[in-house]
Amino acid sequence: PPPPARPGAGGGGPPPRALVDEVRSLRARIEARHAERRGAGAGASEPPSPEEVSLRADLDAKTEELRRLQGEAPLMQVCVDAQAIAEVVSGWTGIPVGKMLTDEIQAVLDLKGRLEERVIGQAAALEVISRRIWTARAGLTDPRRPIGVFLLVGPSGVGKTETALALADTLYGGERNLVVINMSEYQEAHTVSGLKGSPPGYIGYGEGGVLTEAVRRKPYGVVLLDEVEKAHPDVLELFFQVFDKGTLEDGEGRLIDFKNTVILLTSNVGTDTIMKLCADPETTPEPLGLAEALRPDLLRVFKPAFLGRLNVVPYYPIRDEVMHQIIRLQLSRVGQRLQEHHKAQFTYSDDLVAAIAGRCREVDSGARNVDHIITRTLLPEISREFLARMAARESISRVHISIDDQGAFQYAIT
Incomplete structure (x- = not known):
């Protein structure tokens, strides 16, 4: 057929x-x-x-x-052409060769613009990351080392995790090529074996480490080490060899190659300093000045040898106009899903954007709360009405959301 x-x-x-x-x-x-x-x-x-x-x-x-x-x-x-072979290679190895064949150099050149479509209000941080990846793609960096190692520092909900997702999708063909490790699980020195695997004679030998096994299976991808400040200092020393030589020996003696990965570390260290320095838009420091101001806070948590091996990338707090852009972006995705699955038009009032932004300011979680409000409040209400209409075999052509006099969400579904 x-x-x-x-x-x-x-x-x-x-x-x-x-x-x-x-x-x-x-x-x-x-x-x-x-x-x-x-x-x-x-x-x-x-x-x-x-x-x-x-x-x-x-x-x-x-x-x-x-x-x-x-x-x-x-x-x-x-x-059987290059694209067909690339799809077979991708299916067997997990390396997204197919998408990488589609003008990969142009994709790298357009990296900053494509990242800014998903990460709103962090142009300076994305510029630093893009410049490093441009240099690596041009073959001007040490070929043994990872493509880039970045410490993303800033308050919660400003786009650090979204940056990792966007990089995995843009550079490696999909978010499935992102390895996320929560470093708060490695607060004891002995937990280092969980990352690289247990040596012979110890419990867990042969099972592989969380980090080494993930990179061995997906050597092309983004590695995200979340909340890195919570890890034990001895655990962090494990990464010195990765940052310097691009390799790490696992518990079975195999050398795991990190040279085709982008390594991102996230931390909330210095959040108070960032919020204080960026409270007034007119006196907000430049990225280099902000990174320098954060250095004393970082040195209280990390060793100088650790900080010297990576690029510190500060993330600014999200301002109201940026928050409004993020809310509209999230709502546009809801509209796309409604159009794809129900062929329904989705509209909303400006008051809705302002109301969601106001609720996000009440909780100190940045733009992360936007997704919570949409998925836990807006979508369940819409879904219940949709299911009722579907049970009655009634069609849906338009959904409009606004704010009533009491400040509650108001839904008009026709």
């Missing part, structure tokens, strides 16, 4: 299977004409016949039409 049609692939054009058959037929005719010429003693320098030129033009046009129709993940392949 023919493969299912892709969304938006209608438009009156031929289906993908018909195009694939046409491309294969044109390829066969071109090869047949080429074989006839060789059989007649024609040399390689002899120009092709007008018929061959016409066939090649048709082949190029049909191939381009098929490429536009199928997108990044074609369901049918004309032949």
Whole structure:
């Protein structure tokens, strides 16, 4: 049976299977004409016949039409090409070769802009990260070391974790290529074996470490070490070799290679200093000045040798205008899901954005509370009404959310 049609692939054009058959037929005719010429003693320098030129033009046009129709993940392949091989390699190894083939250099050049689409209000931090990755991609850094090692410092809910998710998606083809390790679980010195694996003769030998096994299975990806300030200092010393040489020996003696990873560490150290310095927008320091002001706080928690091996990237507190942008971004994603699953239009009032922003200011969790409000308040109310309409076999065409006189969310579903 023919493969299912892709969304938006209608438009009156031929289906993908018909195009694939046409491309294969044109390829066969071109090869047949080429074989006839060789059989007649024609040399390689002899120009092709007008018929061959016409066939090649048709082949190029049909191939381009098929490429536009199928997108990044074609369901049918004309032949075994680089993309088909890349998909097989990706399926076996977990390395997202397929997406990396699609103009990877241009994707790296556009990295900062693509990150800013997801991480709002942290342009300075994203600039530092992007510059380091540009340098590494150009081959101007030590090839043994990780692509980049960054300590993301700032208050909760300002975009540090979202940066890791965006990097994994942009550079490595998906958020599944993100390894997250909560360092608060390694507050004792002996827990270091949980990261690299137990040595022979100890309990857990052969099971692999959380860090080493994850990177061994996915050598291309982002490693996020969350709440790194809570880890024991002896545990942090484990990473000196990773930062310097790009390798780490696991419990079984295997060398795990980190040279194709981006390592992000997050910390809330210095939050009070950041909030104090950034309280007034007119006197907010530049990124370099803010990083320098944070250094005394960081030295009280981390050793100088540890800080000297990574790039400190401060994150600014989220201001009201940035919070409004984040809320609108989250609401637009809700609208996309409503359109995809129910073909319903989604609108909201400006008062809704202001109300959500006001609730976020009441709780000291930054933009993280936006997702909580949407998923725990807005979506359950909408979902209950949707399910009731679906049970009654009634259609839904529009959803509008506003604020009533008491400041509560008001839903109009038609």
